[in-house]
Amino acid sequence: MSANKPVIAICGLACETSTFTPSRTDAAAFHPQRGEEIIARYPFLEPSTKLGSSASWRGILTGHALPGGVVTREAFESLSNEISHGLRDLGAAGTRVDGLWLDIHGAMCVEGMDDCEAELLRRVRHAVGPDTIISASMDLHGNVSRELAHGLDLVTCYRMAPHEDELETKERACRNLVEWLLARRKGRRNEMLRRPYKAWVPVPILLPGEQTSTRDQPAKRIYAAVPEVEAVDGVLDAAVWVGYAWADEPRNRAAVVVTGWDKDATAEGAERLARLFWDARAEFKFVAPTGSFGECLDTALSSCSRPYFISDSGDNPTAGGSGDVTWGLTQLLARPEFKDPAGPTVIYASVPGPQAIQTAVEAGVGATVTVTAGAEVDNIHAGPITMTGRVHAIKHGDRHAVVEVVLQVGSVFTILTKLRKPYHRERDFTELDLNPRAADIVIVKIGYLEPELYDMAADWMLALTPGGVDQDLERLGHKRIRRPMWPFDKIFEKQPDLSARLLPSSNLRLSGPDG
Template structure:
C-alpha cells in the first residue's frame, strides 16, 4: 500500500518520514576532583522535553518537518566529579525503558541521535558512553542508525566509534557552535536515512576512519581563538567539503580524567573510502605536526602574579581566571584557596580599596545566615571546602550582605558578601559565571569593577568581550592546568606533554571502523 505504513511486514514505506529517537547523558567529570555527581544534577528531560530543548527540532523547523522525533531521555550535568554508579544505572535504566516503549510503537524506529559530551566518568566503569550505547543497541538493534554529537573535549574510543554510524563534535573552543554541531549531527542522520531509502538498502553505511594521536592537552592550550588550534580546526571544514565526505572532526580529548581512552582523536566519515582516509590522515598530520606548538590561550602566572599585574595595570576591568577549580571543566567549585588568598591581600581589606568581584564559593549554611539577616546586615559566615579541602579548608569571613537572589537553575540561592573592597559571591549550590547578567542580576557591575576573578579557564565570549585585559592564573585544584602535577597513572604512554623526551612518530594511518575488526587496530588501540 502506497499511502500506508508498510509495503510488507517489517518493511517501511519510503514515502513516510523517518522516525528518530533522542537519548544521551552528558557530563564532563574529573577523576581528580573529590566531589561526586548524582542523578538530579543531570536535570533529565523526557519525551517532548527532549525536542523542546532544541530550536532546530521545534515544530515548523526544516528538521522537524522531514523526520518524526521521539524523545527518550537526555541529561546534561554541570561538569564536576565522577558520576556515582547508582546515578548512572538509574538514568541508563530509564533511557532503556523509554527506548523500549519507543521501539514497540509503529512506525518502527529508524535512527537515534546520541546527545552526549564524551568525558563522563562513572564509578567502576571505563568508556561509559560506549557502554551506554552498547546497552542501547540491545534495545534498538544493530539496524537503527546512530548519530552522535559531542564536545571536542570528549573522548572517542574505538568502541564508541564502532557503535555509532555517524559522529561529530564542536569545531570551536569556546563552544560557540554547540547548537550548530548538534543540528549537523541530526541533519547528517536524516540525510543518511534518506540515502538508504533511495538506495533501497537499510544496511547502507558510510566509511568511518579513526586515528588516535598520543596528545592530551587542556582546553586552555587548544582554544580555537589562537594558533595552532585556529588553523587546525579551520581545516576541518575544508576536509568536510571534499566530494565523498559527510563529516570531519577532531577531538582534543579530556585532560582531567585518568582513563585509557583519553587522548586526541581524528574521525572522518563518508562514502568514498580513499577520500575519507586521505582526509583523516591530512587532519591527523596537521595536528601532530603542531603538537609542540600548543601554548596557553592568554598570559599566565601564579595567582599572586596575576593580582599584582592587575593592580599595576590601568586596564579596567581586569579579569583573572582562577582555573584550578573551574566548575565548567570538572572542578568541584567549592575550593576556598583563591578567595582566601584574595582576602588576605592588604589592598582589599578596606572598603575604599580597589573593587574586586570573586565568583564564587558554595556555602549553603553561609547563604542561609545571610538570607536570614537580609541585605545591608553584617554577618560572619563560613563557606566552602565541604567537598574539596585538599588545598584549603573552610573560609570564615565577616562582611555586609550586598545582594540576594533566589531561583537560579544551578545555584538556587546566591548571596554577595562585601568584605573590605571585595565582593564575594556565595551560593547554595555551585554555579558557573559566564554571562554579564550573572553579575548584574546580583547588583554587581563587572564593567565598572577594577578586577573580576572567576573560576573559569579561557574566558567565555561575554567575559572575553568585557575584559580590558586578562590573565590565566595557574592555580591548584581538580582541573589543574599542570597536568603532570596531577599524577595520571592509567593513560596510554607515551603521551604528549607527559613524555616530552619520547618523540616517537605515531602511526597516522587511517583505521577503518566497521563490524569486522580492522587489521591495523592492535590490541592496545
C-alpha cells in the same frame, strides 16, 4: 522503514567529569528531560523547520549535568536503564526506530567503569537493534575510543572552543542522519544503502582546553582544515577531538574521525588532520599570560586596564572542578590592598556555602554577618573560609546556584551560592547588583574566558591555581593514560602511528584492545 516519515529517537547523558576531584555527580544533577521536553529544547527540531518536519522525533531521555566529579554508578544505571526501557517500549508498541541521535559529551566518567559512553552506546544498540542508524554529537573535549567509534554510524563534534557552535553541531548530527535515512529510503546513491566508512586516528596528545582554544594558533588552523576535508567528494563529516585532560583513563587523548562514502578520501582526510595536530604539538600555548595567583593579582593592580579579569582556573566548575575550593578566595582576602572598603573593587565568583547563605538571607541586605563557606567537598587545598562582611545582594531561583548572596568584605564582593554555579554572562553579575565593567578586578573560576567575559575584559591573566582541573597536568599525577603522551613525554622513541583505522559500523562489542 515507517510508512511515512522516518522515526528518530533522541537520548543521551552528558557530563564532563574530573577524576581528580573528590566530588560526585548524582542522577538529579543531570536534570533529565523526557518526551516533548527534549524536542522543545532544540529550535532546529521545531515542526516548522525543514529538519524538524523531515522526521518523527521521539524524545526518550537526555541529561546534561554541570561538569563535576565522577558520576555515581547508581546514577548511571538508573538513567541508562530508563533510556533502554524507553527505547524497548517504542519497539513493543510497534514503532520501528529508523534512526537515533545520541546526545553526549564524551568526557563522562562513572564509578567502576572505563569508557562509559561506549557502554551507554552498547546498551542503546542492544535496545534498538542492529538496523537502527545511530548519529552522535559530542564536545571536542570528549574522548573517542576505538570502541565508541566502532559502534556509531555517524559522529561529529564542536569545531569551536569556546563552544559557540554547540547548537550548530547538534543540528549537523541530526541533519546528516535525516539526509542519509531519506536518501536510503528513496534509493538515491547506491553507497547510502550501506553504512559509511569511518576513519579513526588516535593522536597521542593530551592538552587542556586552555592551550587549544580555536581563537588562537595552532588550533585555529587545525580546525580551519576540518571543513576543507569535509568538502572533499565522498566525505560526509570530519571531526577533531582535543580530548579531556582531567580524567585518568586509557581513552584520554586526542582523536580524529572522518566518515564518508569514499574509502580513500575518508582515510586520507583523517590522516591529514591527525598529522596537522601532531606536527603542531610544540606550538600549543596558554590562551593568555599565566602566573601564580599572587602574580596575577600584582599584575592586575599595577595595570591601567579595567576591568582586569583573572581566571581562578584550578577549580573551574565548567571543566569538572568541584567549585568549592577556597584557596583563591583565602589568598585574595589576605591581601592588605583589599582590606579597606575604599580599596580597589574586586568581584570574586564564587564559593558555595549553604549555611552561609541561610545566615545571610535571614539577616537581609545591609546586615553585617560572619559566615563560613566552601571546602565541604574539596578540602584538599584549603579548608572552609570564615568571613565577616556586609550583605550586598540576595537572589533566589537560579537554576544552578538556587540562592546567591553577595558579601562585601573590605573592597571584595564575594559571591556565595547554595550550590555551585559557573559565571559566564554579564547578567550573572548585574542581577546581583554588581557592575563588572566598573570593577577594577573580576576573578572568576573559569579557564579561557567565555565570549561575554572575553569581550568585557580590558585585559586578563590565567592563574595557575590548584584544584581538580589544575592546568599543571603533571602536578595532578595521571597514572592510567597511554604513554608516551605529549606533553607528559617530550621524547618519542618512534613516531606515532597516525594511519587511519577504517572501522566498520557494528552492534558487536570489540574484543580487542583500544589500539
